Amino acid sequence: MITLYALKQSRAYRIAWLLELLGLEYRAEVIARDAETSLAPDSLRRVHPLGKSPLIDDNGLVLAESGAIVEYLITRYGQETALRPSENSAAYPEYLFWLHYAEGSLMPLLVMSLVFRKIETRKMPFFAKPVARKITDGVRESFLNPQLKLHLEFVESKLDGHTWLLGGEISGADIMMGFPLQAAVSRTSLNLPNIAAYVRRIENDPAYQRAQERIGKLELL
Template structure:
């Protein structure tokens, strides 16, 4: 049986959402953050050697890392749904945005969080500018297409959604000046699988869609 080990207010909400989109049977086990440190509890950190969310168990198999889990579930349980194949015109766009989420955007947002804690300066401004560029790129892309890989929803949207929404708990950002992103988030919110996933994963947390 597939078990999604979901740490509250974390990237593991992506995995719950993916399972709902693909209709994959799963067991959800939710863990609350430590009330003092706001980090994962010891029980969660013991699931995987790296100790971070997300983590799944599929029988005796244990896997961490959002992108790895998404690709694994699509390949093994999802019939290759929500991806683009090399023969499709949006393949390169899909690859870029799927990987951009955690390879470039998430580190940029984490830098902005660290800069906020440590203070300003020219180097700090340069680091903050990376986050600005990430948002600007996404805003520009969504001016041309409804979803990041093109006309249809894909796993790239599942990957990018966290830094645009829940990730702002950790790296606050006013997104009122990004109308295309705001419209995109409303399209995502209208998806039944997204609503079902958030109700299960974060029943006491309102999605950050504005």
């Protein structure tokens, strides 16, 4: 049986959703974040040296990195499904793009935005807060906000007229892109109706709802 080590409010939702879509039997070990750091507890290092989540243990094979886990599970258990287009199909290059774009380009911007928010709200000496705010505001204005706008408007355009990223059925591309787009909807004020509708479709998907029943509701800040 597969064991999923799922840190609360993390990329582990990708894996739980995929496991439900594949109809695989699995055990979910839900792990609370450290109250002070919001990071994974050190106990996860007993499972994998990096101590990160998600992790899976597939009958003794321990694998980290959500993108690697998605590729592994689909390749091993989902070859005959719509989750992965044929390598000879016209959709395959686009599938690869979204699979790697999610963590390679979009998530770093969203993580940076979250880190800046933590810097701006953390306790610090009163004289340091204006300095920290000036630095984060400068980076937001000159780099972060323009880049987020560029990338999210790109995704918004790609979703125009599409139910899912590759067409009419859920694929690994949606498994990877769902989490960053859920974060984007909760953390930006941009007008993104296609992305907002896409996120609602994810959250209404029966397999996604089963995943949330197993590991808890996703509530991104």
